[in-house]
Amino acid sequence: MTAPTAAGGPLFAPYSELDDYARAVADAEAGYGSLPVWTGGRTDLLDGIALAEQVYGGHRTPDPADTGVLFGDPLPEPLRALVAPLARRWVTDPARLPEEGSVLLVGTYGQLRGDEVQPVVDAAYAAGRPLFLLTGRDVHSLSWVVAKQYGRVVPGAAVGVVSELDAAEPVPGADVWCGAEDVRRLDIKEVALGRVWRRVLFHGNGKDDQLNLGQFTLCGASPVAALPGAPGPKCAYGLGCTKPMDKLIPARSVRAAELVLANCFSGALAGHAMYDPKYLILLNALDGPAQTVVATLTACDGQRPENLAWLTGTARAGSAAGAVNDSLRDINPYPSFAQVGLESSGLGEEAATATDTVPELPVHALGARLSGLLDSGLLGADYPLRPRLRALADTLLHEVVRTATPALEEIAKETKSLDLALAHRFAKHHDDPVLRFPTYFGERSVAEEPVAVEAPCACGRPLMSYRRRGRVPVVTDTVQVVCPRCGDIANTLSESAELSVKAPAHVAAGGTLHVVVEAVARRAGTVNLGIVLPVYLDAKVGPVLRRVEATRPGERVHAEFTVTMSPGATPQAYYFCPYAVQDLGVSVSRVHFTLEPGLTDERERTAA
Helix, strand or coil: CCCCCCCCCCCCCCCCEEEHHHHHHHHHCCCCCEEEECCCCCCCCHHHCCCCCCCCEEEEECEEEEEEECCCCCHHHHHHHHHHHHEEECCCCCHCCCCCCCCCEEECCCCCEEEHHHHHHHHHHCCCCCCCEECCHHHHHHHHHHHHCEEEECCCCEEEECCCCCCCCCCCCCCCEEEEEHHHCCCHHHHHCCCCCEEEEEEEEEEEEEEECCHHHEECCCCCCCCCCCCHHHHHHHCCCCHHHHHHHHHHHHHHHEEEEECCCCCCCCCCCCCCHHHHHHHHHCCCCCCCCEEECCCCCCHHHHHHHHCCCCHHHHHHHHHHHHHHHCCCCCCCCCECCCCCCCCCHHHHHHCCCCCCCCCCCHHHHHHHHCCCCCCCCCCHHHHHHHHHHHHHHHCCCCCHHHHHHHHHHHHHHHHHHHHHHHHHCCHHHHHHHHHHCCCEEEEEEEEEEECCCCCCCCCEEEEECCCCCCCCCEEEEECCCCEEEEEEEEECCCEEEECCCEEEEEEEEEEEEEECCCCCEEEEEEECCCCCEEEEEECCEEEEEEEEEEEEEEEEEEEEECCCCCEEEEEEEEEEEEEEEEEEEEEEEEEEEEEEHHHHHHHH
């Protein structure tokens, strides 16, 4: 539904009578008039409607969800008419939801019962499907939330992060960034209420009714009446507030198109909340101007990574809540955040084009490899790269906390540099002790049951692969692939790039082997490829080393090499060893070939 506002008229129009509301909805569907809101006797909603005139400057057609589900009693027909375009199809039972696509759940707060809704939330989270809710404390609040979905935020509104807990440096992407130190010294009430926001995230400790920001608090108390005898916070019993009254920031007074309440239990579902709905900060925020409110369903350990994910990750995750939930999966493996409202009009183009600057570093594998190199006895005290490896290990251990994203970027850079240094050593020193890892670690490991490899050996025979687990933690797990004719043809540190090689099985003395080395990258980034020759083979490799870029995990990259035989090389069976290095993960293959007599040698034997 799109409807231009009458010249000079308000964007939103409240109606206390259902008949008047129905006529206004018909006008809006016909293409003229303001966006109607059925307020009934809820005069408190007028404050939010007035503030919304400052937040939204026109109409929009929101991108609908793929499938919507209506909960509870049927909605009044005029409201149903405004809800219908917000999903492409509708079902009456969550069990009839299709297996793919985004989901929209619609109902008043009391109708979206936690025990009934939670399975839908969990299933969407497990499948990575965007999930949206449209709700409010009653049908009038729901009418207001629905109307706001059709508003477009005014140009020039700010994006902000206000965090009591994030003490790190600000990052690009926010017009206003108030970290922990700023929260302690600034008038946060003025920060929160003094401007119009496209998107704003508030981050602090709290629960159902409040979000603490230093001496201030974002407050959920509403002027609506509480249920008799229902539990409430301290103020419900006439005992005042936990914070000074002049430091309270009503959630419904924040002028934002998208409002994030990043504290525990800020969006608890009906039946899961501790307090009466009068005090729930989510419902208070929905009664205000925000068309989208992102809040927590339960306990949440959100930190700086989630703040950054919210700033940049919405488009990739399909929703603002999805971006934060994806970031939290490593520490809260359950849906922590829910989103009330479709994607807000405050979501700018920058989120759609944002990309990760550094692919995720496999810190656990990296730590295990560093431990194996430094503490297992594989490398001597005089190994040239030991000081750099030790410094990296110490930095990794200190900075591996999940909030240290900038430090991990520096760790990734140093790891990439060390990968190159190791690869250069392998190219120049066939006896580099790192290359002894298959034997050294193998003698200190226990082999698991072998499994058949789908592809055969270059000689045509079947291959078997098995993992060897270190007997002690400092012995890194390895994987070995064995051929009954060629022996061990591949050895890798656990979770390293998988190698495959294409090369002729025969070459004459003085001739050249053309070799293609392929590697399946474990993550996006640089893979170093090269070839090590045994000391008794009189030959040269060109080039010494190749560096190839993988754009995504699992991508197969390749490089071409030549192994040129000396004319005087002794004819016999030989091998060469292609290798790959990425994130200190080392993979080494053994490729057998036969060196045959050169043309000159054959003529001399014939003459004799």
